[in-house]
Amino acid sequence: MLWFLLTTGACNLSCRYCGGSFNPRHSPWRPQVEPREVARFIAQRDPAPVVFFYGGEPLLNPRYVVEVMEALPHARFGIQTNGTLVRNLPPEYWRRVSTVLLSIDGPPEVTDFYRGPGVYKRVVEALRWLRGEVGCGCKIIARMAVSRRSSLFRDVAHLLGLGFDAVHWQLNVLWTDEWGPREFLEWAESSYLPDVARLRDWFVAEAERGRVLGVIPLLGIYRALLVRPYDWVPCGAGKYSFAVNTEGRVLHCPIAVSEKWATAGHIKIGITNGARLRDRCLTCEYRGVCGGRCLYTHYEDYWGEEGFDAVCRVTIKTIETLKVAAPRIAELMKAGVIRREDFDYNPLLDSTEVIP
Template identity: 80%
Template sequence: MLWFLLTTGACNLKCRYCGGSFNPAHSPWRPRASAREVAGFISKIDASPVVFFYGGEPLVNPSYVLEVMEALGGAKFGIQTNGTLVKRLPPEAWRRFSTVLLSIDGPRELTDFNRGNGVYDRVLEALRWLKHEVNCKCKVIARMAVTRESRLYRDVTHLLSLGFDAVHWQLNVIWTDEWGPREFLKWAEESYLPDVERLRDLFLSEAERGRVLGIIPFLGIYRALLIRPYDWVPCGAGKYAYAINTDGRVLHCPIAVSEKWANAGHIKIGITNGVRLKDKCLICEYRHVCGGRCLYTHYEDFWGEEGFDAVCHVTKKTIRILEEALPYIFQLIKDGVIRREDIDYDPLLDSTEVIP
């Protein structure tokens, strides 16, 4: 199983689309549960846990990260970080990580506009340090937030050119007031979906040369279409993945620290509550590919049904764009140009959502 472990509710940045730290009333900035208590709870449930450090910004509290890594010696570790505090952990700790997600949105002007002046350069410094000085063998993933200012093809290809092993993105929709459903749909038709198609063509041309690009939404969707369909939201929230908040509560979703529906239990009593998807997702023809997209959106209707349907529309179009190339991907695997395992991407090992 995948476990998100919040080390703090605090963040040292305040990004435009995020707002920064959690309210300490909902996610205390110092953990109330010891590393040993958390490790004991996880070990009772899961013999082979995948543990991702989360926040806030998890490296605001590096000592807790180290304590958990010592207490859970047999786990596979990962981290989602903004990349500005990476030197707070020693190189030997970084060498134990299997996956590192660094938040960066694209070129310097876009990243700094969203995340603060100088953040782009600090993230690239972190990338170089991890790969060339620390010699971390981990997969380093660029984690993008896609906003109105984003240009998907430009931003993804830029990040891949910098040396990231893979790129994942999430659309800034549903919980934002940046735009509404109709504005989002207009932007998607004019900019985003054409760029999905351009990226697909790039993905195919590289695959024909035997190189599978680390474009995570494509890998996750092709895995569902060709190898193993999803029976739940791809990130696993509430079924195959849980978060442990700094107050000891177990959450169905790591961003839902204040929402009552997300309370799955507590490390002192176990997991006691379940969740479900909307009926429209249970009967959807793309459920095996999308899985329901995002558990949080099933419970928090900030955009209402119109907004939920708008994002669903874009998701279906994205899947159809990739479906068009399915025969080519299948043939490349059959001919041995690319390997089946190159497409068999498991989001639970990287803590990614797959469906943007």
């Protein structure tokens, strides 16, 4: 199981697409449950948990991170951070982390526009500090938000060129004021989907040389097409993944701190409520690849049906674009040029999205 632990509802940044800190009424900035209490709740339910520290910005409360790590010695640890406060956590604890997700959207002009002036430089410095001085053997993943100013191929190539092990992205859609469904579709047709095809071609070319690029949406979709399909939303929210909020509520989704549907239970009483997908997703022919995409969007319909349809259309076109190359990748697997196990990607181990 994947467990997100919110160490605080506060954030030291105020990015354009999320607005920064959670309202403290919904996610208190100082945890109201002790780290060992949360660790005990997890340990009683999961002998081999994957625990990711989350926020807000989790490194605003490094003490909480340290105490949970001490209380769960057999867990696999990860963290999703904006990368500006990495020195708050001592190096010896970084060396126990398996996966680090650093939030960065591409080159400086894109990252700093959406996340704030100077953020790009600080994230790159964090990457180099973790790799160099700390000697962290962790997988370091660039966590992108893709928006109107993004250029997918350029931005992914840039981040891989910086030395990130992998890149994943989420589309800034459905709960944003940056654009609406029609503008999003126009941008997707003119920019995003052509770049998905360019990434596919680059991915296949590298595979033919025996190298599997860490482009997580491609890895995740090819896993579903060639290895094994998904039986739920790929991030696992509400079934294989839960979040513990700072006041002790257990949530289906870590970003849904104020939404009533997202409360799955409480660490004092256990998990008592389930989640479900829309009927249209349960019967969709792409369900085994898409999995339903994102649980949050099933309940929070800011863009309405038109918006849900728009994102579905782009998701289907993305799958079909990648599907074209699936036979070639299967040939390379059979020939031993690349390994089948490299495509058996488990997003729960990295807390990533494989369907943007």
